[in-house]
Amino acid sequence: MNSKTLLRSTVLLAVAAGIAVSPVQAGAMTHRNPVEGVQFVKLDHPQPVSESARTEAVEFFWYDCVHSQALEQPLQSWAGRHRADVTLRRVPAIWPGGATEEVQRGHARLYYTLEQLGQVDRLQVDVFRAVRNDRADLTTETGATGWAARHGIDAQRFGETYRSAAVRQSVDEAAAAFTRYGIEELPTVVVEGEYRTSPTKAGGVEQMPGVLDYLVREEQAKAH
Structure with a gap:
């Protein structure tokens, strides 16, 4: 008997017995672990990761990106649940040679400035809101500095960090990583340099944390 027949038979038996079966319960009966090639894929060229007990x-x-914005708070919650066993690293996307490359480089410079200043966790959602909802131009030093100052960051310190060699280098490395990891969709999350998932693969942004949970469990099981 295949799984669909089994589910249908179970539901019919429950109805006959006068037991209400909700769609959630019915879905739980057919729950399966994420499948490679469906909800996630293996990188053609796995990337090195730091030597750490954390995944x-x-x-x-x-x-x-509207989908990146939608993932931000669920991803923060997911990372919060995994503080003990997962290190979350963010890389702002830069499509080298793409029509949006200069805009993306401006946004990446803002991100790495906030990272250097230790302000990403506090302001990441606010940056998304400014760019996506308010259509603020944060791709220039003037625009980014003014926005940061309004959010409590010293303008002089922000500007010095924005122009620093460390931030410039991080932006260049982000562009190289985008190509090296074979990113085709945003947002994408890569686990332990080996597996990646995205909204299209996972079945939507809301499904990504569940896929990530599975990948983390699998990686940790391999380590033991």
């Missing part, structure tokens, strides 16, 4: 998750995002 590394790398998120590729763009401030002007």
